[in-house]
Amino acid sequence: MKLSQQIINPLEVHGPTIEGEVQPLNYKRIALDMIDSSPLESLTCSALKTAYKRKNIDFPVVFERDLIIGQRDFGQVITALENGSSFVYILTSLRPGNITLAHHVLLTFCSGLQRCYHIPVIVQVCDIEKFYLEELVLEDIQKLYHDMVPQILSCGFDQNITYIFSNIQNSQFMYPNIIKIQKLISVQEIMDFYSLTINDIAGFVTHPSYAIAATFASSIPSLATHSQAWRCLCIYFCEKDVHYRLARNIACNIGETPPATLALKIFPGLRSVGTNMLLETAANSIFMVDTAAVIRKKINSCLSGGRETIEEHRKLASALSTYKQVIVAITAGFVQGAIIEKDVAIEMFRFLCPTSNAFHALVSKYENGLILSGEMKKEVIAIIQEIVISYQRGLQL
Template identity: 30%
Template sequence: MSEENKEPVSVEQAQDVADQSVVNPWEVTGIVDYGKLIERFGSTPIDDALIARFEKVTGKPAHIWIRRGLFFSHRDLNEVLDKVEQGKPFYLYTGRGPSSDALHFGHLVPFVFTKYLQDAFNVPLVIQMTDDEKFLWKNITLEDCARYTRENAKDIIAIGFDINKTFIFSNLEYVGTMYPNILRIQKCVTGNQVSGIFGFGGSDNIGKHSFPAIQAAPSFSNSFPHIFGDRVDIPCLIPCAIDQDPYFRMTRDVAPRLGYLKPALVHSKFFPALQGYQTKMSASSTDSAVFLTDTREQIKTKINQAFSGGRDTAELQRQFGANLEVDVPYRYLTFFLEDDEKLKDIGDKYASGKMLTGEVKKILIDLLVDMVQRHQEARAAVTEDIVTAFLTPRKLAF
């Protein structure tokens, strides 16, 4: 069945995906069945054949997050690979909703993967800072939103993006350039449709109702005239967590009516909160995540308190082993431990009882401390002038 012929999925309909889980752009709770989520959202799983084609087209090994199934679903990734084989351009688009001074490890996932894609395909990238969204949804002043944008941009830049191929933009500053496309999108979507897709009600402020069009606009290349001119024939690929998919289902529905190309997407699974899969990481809750500003002692404390799938005692752990599916430290290792053989060895020993919970947590602590220290060093080198340069509309290498 084609995507267009599938039953539309609203936020409310997505809430019964598995075990009363809730999946929408603002809330993720419960243990998510990703297979059922693919079925409900109408996306396509990333299979071995697509991974093999990806490697053939790029000439590079697939990222560990693709091979391990952490980026697990897509829309039209094959068509992007067709474009590459034909020597035709595309660009990347991802974003961040700045609501705190620092990012946590869950925020890193789409950006680290996006950098991999930028390097693999050698393409331009636009990064939307949705400071307007955070003002509408949270009790944050516009001044704080603007400050968070610049602070979060420093963390993003520290990941290593190429300034010659990367444009970071604040909606508060750049929305005027996108406004013609925002209007075109808004004219195509009724109030009933946006309420059905996103679950907005009569008590929600009108800014929430209009925001989806703002998040949709960067999907179209002529929203960036300083990069692409007035061209509308350049597709974009959007790496994001699957909870952001409702925005782009709406965008893909609107695109043909405007004579634009549908954006392609690649979806990640959710990075679990320290308390386990029943909770969501929050930038406003320092206990739910490891932040890039945390000290060694803070990281050690947080990981030692993280939800474990191990047994209550060492004796029981040796007898029965751990449940890897719910063990947060092990799940973190699947994201950040690059050595496949070492990860498998840890998983086998931990599940069989040959390794104790404390041993697994120690491995993770050392890994995260090293990552945070390297990130903090890179971030310290990002000056205000560098941030301004990334945020300045300009031509990119394209």
């Protein structure tokens, strides 16, 4: 049996593989690797819920569905904001191109926090990284960046306090911090953290310093005047944790404040819950410019956790009608409906369903064999289509 370990870093994400099939990500392992990170505290969550309610903003579902994998000093930042501090900025990053459903989840989460506390958001567009990874000329990369700006702003941001920049565009301002950072990190550290080899291009060794530099306000022109007063809050999917862990490790050595962090679980690509939509091909991603018909086709073809036959899938449902629920069904050896841990559509639904009651009801029916994969996907498709159509209307305004 051919086995391989999972890989999680900003350049590559996949769960462990068995005979070439990508398995779900092992988040217990990821959490252990996120050094000095800890779970979200209930007091912080309660304070956030009160703040969102005060501003009449929907409370993000990621706080309620086990989608936050770890944080560092996040509670300190929320306490400071609750006490009236205005010197906090949110940092998130992405590569240039049409935004995907995964981008939309991350960006709307950031814009919601921005509206709640009226704080700046910095969106770092990693065009240099894109240039290193893909066979595109630099002019094409820069065009992708410029086309992406209105797509980002349409995710609910306040344009007056949102600053979007590309690494090429902003490199002159970041460069003093970049060279300080590069002096403090060894090539071996970068190779280990990013699973690089001596055959990878040299650019991959230098790129992390751009991501780290943006966590320091002195790298951001709009914040540089009072840079020592600002605290950065990095919000990201957890494959980028290494960037911000390194930033915290070296901040004090260059006279900067360590950033706070909030890491989300990864939004999956269509081929497996063990993949990352942000790093997948176009065929395995859903874009916010996709039509309703394209979305339906993509979701219907994504990896399902349903059983091979209807009879297998429904065995638990029939057992539940005659015996004492799941315990008896398991003891008797009945198949337990869908394997939700492997189901891509269910994992997307976890991020997207606006109400927890509806989410848990659908999962329960599917897991217990009361509905089939196609019936479940129909509901997920409807939610995604609604989100995408609403976004497209805003983009046209």
